[in-house]
Amino acid sequence: MAREGTGRGRFTEHVVAGYEIEGISVGGQQTSVIVPRLSLCFDSGRCPQRSVYADHMCVSHTHMDHIGGCGMYVATRGLLKLSPPKILLPKRRVDAFATFMDAMRALDDSELRHEAIGIEPGERFAMSKLFEIAPFKTTHPVPSQGYIVYGTKQKLKSEYAGLDGGDIKKLRENGVIVTDKVEVPEVAFTGDTTAAWIDDPANVDALRAKLLIMECTFVDDSVSKEDAEEYGHTHIDDLISRADKFENEGILLIHFSARYKAEEVRRALEARLPKKLFDKTTPMLVGYD
Ligand SMILES: [Zn+2]
Ligand SMILES: [Zn+2]
Secondary structure (H helix, E strand, O other): OOOOOOOOOOOOOEEEOOEEEEEEEEEOOEEEEEEHHHOEEEOOOOOOHHHHHOOEEEOOOOOHHHHOOHHHHHHHHHHOOOOOOEEEEEHHHHHHHHHHHHHHHHHHOOOOOOEEEEEOOOOOEEOOOOEEEEEEEOOOOOOOEEEEEEEEEEEEOHHHOOOOHHHHHHHHHOOOOOEEEEEEEEEEEOOOOOOHHHHOHHHHHHHHOOEEEEEOOEOOOOOOHHHHHHHOOOEHHHHHOOHHHOOOOEEEEEOEEOOOOHHHHHHHHHHHOOHHHHOOEEEOOOOOO
16 A cells, blocks of 8 residues: 655655655654645645645645745746646735745745635635645644545436436536536645544544545654643544544554654554554655654
């Protein structure tokens, strides 16, 4: 299900739930998770070069290890003559983000063309004809949100299921709407958050997304579950107590504390996660010793 270290230098390439994923995520240092198939990047801690090919960026919150690379992301796209990216972010941070980008524009003496789009839970953004993005509520010391990417398609209404192509064409010509919009949660990304989002019924689609990309900053008892919550982060014990809630096909765990070595994370996941959860979990460990 998952491959690691397939020769792209520092950036691990994973395949989880059928999605190739690139990027890097080290708690407090940098997080940028790229889903090339969707041309989408979640957060831009230090802007991995490969992330600049993503046309869209979803920003979970404005801590520097998640937005420090936004200037490079926008500038490099300009340099490569790629289209100005669309950057989705929490609505309450739009003004501050504009100030941040304006300062870089002045310093770089360039246009840094991009479109910053404030969005909040309950709203939708149509990324393309086939994919829509919906933010969901998370909990962190600054305004934050996760994102669900829905795949959308038109499905023939059940009452027309027996008809042949010609009959359906006729109905269409007569202005009858013969299809329903069907949507499937494909990918969800939490950004930094306590585990409270998992208990919020409004967020259930994130637990059903084929691929869930979820922070799990602490994996041992050097930091307690209570302290993790205090810092606005998730502890492995939070996942263990909610193991049955994850209906996802695959889970990519990110944002482990920089205090850990890769092997410590692997060992902790194997020793502590219930088997059913462990079997569908892949840790993103590029950048750890
Ligand atoms: Zn972080
Ligand atoms: Zn943070």
